[in-house]
Amino acid sequence: DEEEHLPGCLESVSGVVSQIVLVDTGSNDRTVEIAKEHGAEVHEFPWTDDFAAARNVSLQHVRADWVLWLDADEELRPESREPLRALLRDPEAGAAHLCIHNLMGDRTVSFLTTRLWRHHPTVRFRQPIHEQILWSVAPYARRYGRRVVEARDIVIRHYGYQPSVAAKRGKEARNMGLLEKLVHDEPTNAYALFHYASALRETGKLDEALSAFERWEPMAMDEDAGQVHWLRVGFANYAAALNVAERYDDTSRLLARAEEKCGRGASFHYQRALALHRLGKNEAALAQMASAHSAPRDVSASVESVDFQPMLVPMLTAEIYAALGREDEARRLFSEALAVAPDDPSPRVSLARLDIAADELDSAAAHLAAALESQPDAPLTLTTLAQVELYRRNFDEAVVLLRRAAETDGSGEAARLLGEALLITGDTDGAFRVWDEAEQSNAAAAARALVTGADGEGPPLAGLDEAEIDAFWTLVGKIAALCSDADIAGGHLAAQFAGQAAGDATLRADLMRVFLKHRFRPGIDAIRRSD
CATH class of the missing domain: 3.90.550.10 (Spore Coat Polysaccharide Biosynthesis Protein SpsA; Chain A)
Structure with a gap:
């Protein structure tokens, strides 16, 4: 068909x-x-x-x-x-x-x-x-x-x-079914188990993926050295799963064992660098990326890793430079990644994010529009472009983009942002429908606290857990940034909440810090009037 x-x-x-x-x-x-x-x-x-x-x-x-x-x-x-x-x-x-x-x-x-x-x-x-x-x-x-x-x-x-x-x-379901059958019928087939574990990771079943990789490792260690071309990729995928699980020490120990079996490999240095970057050890991460440039690379069939994706090395190196505040070097390497993989939206999205941080919204929009030419339904590209439109206060266009992104975004991030955009434009019921359908409970709880607090119904943040409180402050910051000097429904809601928070000195002080940071005049005035 x-x-x-x-x-x-x-x-x-x-x-x-x-x-x-x-x-x-x-x-x-x-x-x-x-x-x-x-x-x-x-x-x-x-x-x-x-x-x-x-x-x-x-x-x-x-x-x-x-x-x-x-x-x-x-x-x-x-x-x-x-x-x-x-x-x-x-x-x-x-x-x-x-x-x-x-x-x-x-x-x-x-x-x-x-x-x-x-x-x-x-x-x-x-x-x-x-x-x-x-x-x-x-x-x-x-x-x-x-x-x-x-x-x-x-x-x-x-x-x-x-x-x-x-x-x-239904490609994912079909492939997973075939892999499950193969692993069941051939339990000692290390190649099949490697692909099964990798597929579990790619579909978000992290605990099951790690369990499968744990079964795979001793089988891999028994494989003939002639199979090193895909074993190296298997160990790199296992390390990637450990990094997703934030088990960075386990990543380091696994890669040490992998090098004993397979020797050095670009993917091993890449995964080490990724772990160090996420731990904030960016100088050490840069050293690993330098090693990745010179490490051996293998060619295999139908397997994925940095060994076969040269774009990944400049991309991660650029992200590390950006974290260190070295923007010029980050831009140069994101551009290098784009030259290597012109069909990949990731470098353009990263360049757009640097532009957004520098308030270069037209340049950001141009990068994202170019990315959508090759992959028009890319959720991350659509959500990033929607954020540009939000900063431009083109709210209707942002909502259209976020609805498109939510159709294919498995992470729920597009739905979370769509709900925020609807809330800011005054469609409160629509926002809660989106969050409920996408099971974005933290975002819904945060918005509910904002709405009920603005109405003066009880202690504003009572009953929220830590994650919901974090979501609340993210939402308030977003509203303050987007509604700083405009007559927008979300801005009225936040200002009304600030006025009702007069009895809570700590909450009022925290709100003032957020409002001053974003120069959100309606909220600042509401707090001052309540003093």
Whole structure:
């Protein structure tokens, strides 16, 4: 069922390939018809929960000397045609790692993977999910004395993991189901368990991911050293999960064990630097990033880490410089990251945030608009642009952007900000509906305290826990910043709350500090009138 993306895929290789082989595993839409219209040979194969099996059927029908592997939701970039033709003329080349740009909403995962090889009966796919061709390409290349080359200038853009596309197709649920079955059927398959643990982490199931990684580590230690190319990525993904869990000491200990098994790797230094950065040890983090630049990098297939995403090194280094207040160096490295990965919104969003901090809102908006051209439903880009519109006091536009972001944002941040924007514009009921639907209880509790306090109903912050109090002060600060000199509903609400807080000296003093910081004149005047 690939009628939406298949035309773009087939048109992207028109005039480049001499044969198109498509294996259909049971489409109910116009996929087969579209394929035939574009001159493809279509072969039917019943779906057996095994991607490698289906792909190997396609190889049985290949008559050409070379094989280029594309999924239906992928396109060969136009600028890649000539480099591809040149590579095919190389008599020493046996296969090539091409550059994949996985568009995933807020980020683009760029990595090298084996997508081009000389057709040979010994070269076949392995593993039912996250299927591999490299494991048979490498022995073939060694046997016949051919090279496996890195072709970074041949780029394939993959759309299937964009939030709107993935949600429509249920890709995450399908992949997770296949991985669960594989891990159950082959409990000693370290490669499968690695991908299962990584998938759990990517879907937010952190405790389950860490448990799976703990089972995986002793299996990884028993793997042959020849598997180091993906073991290194597995250890890096495990370290990433520990960093998300804020278990930074465990990260350090894990990476020490990983280096004993796999040697140094750029991803290991990267994860160490990330842990140090989050602990505020930014000078030490910079030293680790310097080591990441010079550390060995591996090339593998369909695995993700800094080893295959060169953009990540300048990005994290830039974030560390920004934390140290070295803005010029941060901007230079964010721009370097953008040059490496122009499809990735992350560098543009980071540049926009520096612009927002410097009150350069037009420049910020330009960066974000450019980011949305490549990934129009990226939640973080949309929410950051919405914040620019809030600072410009284009509240209606901000609400539209935040509603778009909330449709694909799994973190709940877009919903939290949408509720704040609605509250500021006076749509209190709409704000609470958004927060309730997104289960943003802290934001709802904070706003409820503000509303009831403004009405003079009881002690303003009574009954709030620590997280809700933090959310309250975040909300008050946001209102003070956005409503400082304008006639806006949220500003009236905050000023009314300040007037009702006259009996609480501590609360009044805290409010005054926030209002003075943001020069929120209505709130300052309300407190002074109540003295």
